């Protein structure tokens with residue numbers, strides 16, 4: 001954790017409702033990332049995507065368009081998918097963050113969604129893949145999949161892929177959902 | 185792309201937020217950040233102060249009493265969309281919200297943020313203009329209620345004063361038996377609409393149209409009520425002929441400009457089709473008085 005945004009600011013205090021923080025001030029935040037407790041001190045203008053990548057070294061979260069369109073930076077915040085490029089690090093104080101690094105088991109066993117993406121050729125260059133994995137994981141764990149492929153493509157429309165043409169991604173989503181359902 | 189430098193405050197109460205809002209000449213509100221963060225990154229906004237409302241719990245409420253669905257400004261879009269009490273009283277809210285971006289954006293984006301941002305292609309402002317909704321603004325000097333018809337002034341411009349915060353958005357419920365529909369056209373699923381239209385339709389004892397309401401987004405600098413088409417529908421027999429005529433009246437009532445997404449002619453043509461379509465759907469859902 002050798003961040004350039006000041007995990008070394010040991011004197012930083014948690015946010016105070018009456019204080020105005022300048023861009024060089026640091027605010028202490030406390031959150032859970034992939035099940036582990038994280039304490040850090042962040043500038044109020046630091047994006048969550050940059051915090052994850054730069055401060056925590058979790059470079060699996062990719063930064064594509066940086067304005068919310070491409071979905072490569074998708075993570076889960078308290079169980080809901082969100083764009084980390086449109087979220088400030090201070091905003092996730094107290095929250096549970098799940099990133100692509102949190103999908104596989106600690107022993108390296110892939111998450112069913114990751115396995116399905118590999119088996120169904122749901123990726124090629126891999127740039128969009130972390131965002132897709134997070135979006136699809138939320139979908140198969142929490143939502144009802146559309147019966148038609150058109151409907152499923154609409155459910156996946158928040159993420160862009162420029163390689164696969166989405167065929168493999170649609171197939172991987174169905175396979176992962178079937179595997180998760182069969183395990184009850 | 186990184187956000188510019190600004191002063192950041194995260195008040196824990198509404199009173200605290202209003203105090204900061206009154207003290208700062210140039211503040212913006214960080215609600216869901218789904219429009220603000222891109223505008224900061226692109227330097228379309230370069231404010232002195234960012235007021236983060238995430239800790240103001242009193243603004244994240246949904247209350248469905250007394251003929252109004254009153255939604256606190258910080259309520260997440262996904263929360264209102266999934267609220268069953270709101271759906272039972274006004275199913276048009278859910279149908280309309282499904283067109284806003286993608287679920288992942290709606291799980292962070294707030295009701296107040298969408299309304300205060302006032303993108304003319306946005307769905308919620310259009311819905312409020314359609315339903316004659318009300319917006320409540322508060323400053324440290326007091327509170328006022330603004331009808332939706334007076335709230336949206338221009339592209340990204342509302343009647344809110346710099347020291348005011350939008351605190352509540354009120355959606356009227358539908359009448360018993362009232363039909364409803366919202367549709368829009370966008371090039372890709374989840375994009376901002378090239379054009380969109382909403383309708384409600386109330387029938388009288390004889391099955392004729394007692395009241396039609398129509399509004400559109402994406403076709404002007406604000407959401408618009410399509411009054412000429414509404415008036416032509418009053419007393420008419422619901423059906424293809426009346427609905428097609430309403431679409432033509434709507435098309436002729438708006439003046440829009442060519443832009444990168446579509447020509448003005450195409451947009452107006454699209455609008456006439458959308459109006460016909462939402463009226464047809466609303467009629468199929470309308471029931472006579474009980």
Ligand SMILES: Cc1cc2nc3c(=O)[nH]c(=O)nc-3n(C[C@H](O)[C@H](O)[C@H](O)COP(=O)(O)OP(=O)(O)OC[C@H]3O[C@@H](n4cnc5c(N)ncnc54)[C@H](O)[C@@H]3O)c2cc1C
Pocket residue numbers: 067068069211212213214215216217218219220221257258283284285286289292293294295296297298299300301303305306307308344348349350351374375376377
């Ligand atoms: C890829 C993408 C696609 C999108 N597509 C659509 C779409 O199809 N339709 C659509 O409607 N929207 C769309 N949006 C925008 C989205 O709905 C935003 O969530 C919404 O417009 C802003 O809500 P927010 O809570 O994120 O507000 P923020 O981004 O935090 O704030 C937006 C603006 O509103 C002001 N503001 C916020 N709350 C208040 C308040 N309580 N009082 C006073 N001012 C306030 C802020 O100062 C700021 O200027 C899209 C966004 C993205 C990233």
